[in-house]
Amino acid sequence: MYLETRHASVGRGFWQRCESGKIVIDNDPSTKTIYIVKNGDVQEVITTTIKDGVKEKAHTRYGVDRRLWTNGKLTFTEYYQPGTNQARKRKGEWRKHTDEKLNGTHIGTLHQYAYGGGFRKEIFKYSNKREAYNVSYGAKHAEVYYPNRKLWLKIECFNKTRIDFAYKNSIFCGNPEESSSRYGSITPKDWDYNAVIKGGDYKVTCFDEHGDIRTHGVVENRQKKEIWIEDYKQIFYLSGVAVSEKLYYAKPEDIDPQDVLQIPNVQLRTSLLQKIGTEKVLQRCNATVIHKEGDYELYSVPLVPAKDATSWRPGDTEMRLLKVKCPSTGAFFTLRVPPTSATCEEARKWTFGYRRDDAIEFIQET
């Protein structure tokens, strides 16, 4: 290789052959870069920077590894495939993060492994050398242990649900603020376990350090199911909606179907419809189908006019309900639509603020 200067004054540049040796660039006191050349190629690059009193060093060895130090302590190692510049190692340990925090609290080392060029699994070992977990990407099962070997977290996935990355570069380790799931509905004491899940069917159990269950429950079709333990308390779920214990255990025949159809919250209404059975509710309310189209059904339900009805606002004597299917969960919802709606399409368009004649195409629905 050759070293060549540009933009130097006339007669002050150089053009130098370099087959092996060390090139040191030391422009300012806070940054220093060293290139190590062998057989005409750069083999290693060492960069040292000092910023705000923190000394950072990066050492890259092409085809071997890259290591990072902070204040003299090794924090990260990435291994490269021999014969390449910086390609991910195809098989074996690929990355090692020291001083990593598990669930933002316990310190240890994260080892990540590759197979066939892709990410395979990760293992976290506490500073006392005990293993916290050994989990493969795409697995259906994961267990995490406390440093004292007591079980901390257990996840079992069903159907097509799999273990995924909760963080940008890791399954379990990372800054909770950078979790891929920001919509966690769990208590802060718990794992952000729903970020680890790719899909909607799983069972999770989370223990405290004494071995008592802190969280336990099943998610099906992305909705919390039946009775959960959350922060040691029982929470009752109907189609993903937390309801009172009394309502959860209420017998379907004790719930007035007319009341159910008039619940303003769609999710809660759906939960109760599912508990009683949508068909049963519609039957007990003397509902009749007036139009049907694919998964959509338009019902007419006779109503007793409201008590405060007046001659100028007589109140409806009929309720029209559109039964729709959620494309993500497969659950059926009912939406109240104007009594003038004649077809499912017209009713559906109305719910989205369109008129009967507007041509609409749903190019993506989830």
Place this chain on the structure above:
Amino acid sequence: MDDTIKVLRQGELLFIPVKLTENQHQNLSQEMVRLKGTNCIREGEATGHKHEIDGTALLYDVTRESMYLDGNYLRLDGEMFLDAPDPVSVIHPEHKTLKLDRGQYVIRIQKEYDEVKDRLVND
């Protein structure tokens, strides 16, 4: 000419792509939209589940549905306005991820009939 309105939907949210002229886009005044300052489009009343934007985009509340802007009548007939300079995703714990191309969208919330006053669908 095809007058079909192409829309995208996640649950009760409808995303209607809008084509604004460069001037209209730059001059969307505070009379028309107000920056929401969050990535959360909507939070479920009963479930607490949020529809959130994953990616870099600006989310605005629509404060005025229509006005003359840049000499033309401009209509933003919706609850919110989304300005996505790059493709973004809309995430929700129950619904599958909705992928949106770069562009501007009016976000409209599905409504339900009520004898007194129509109400927005809430979960």
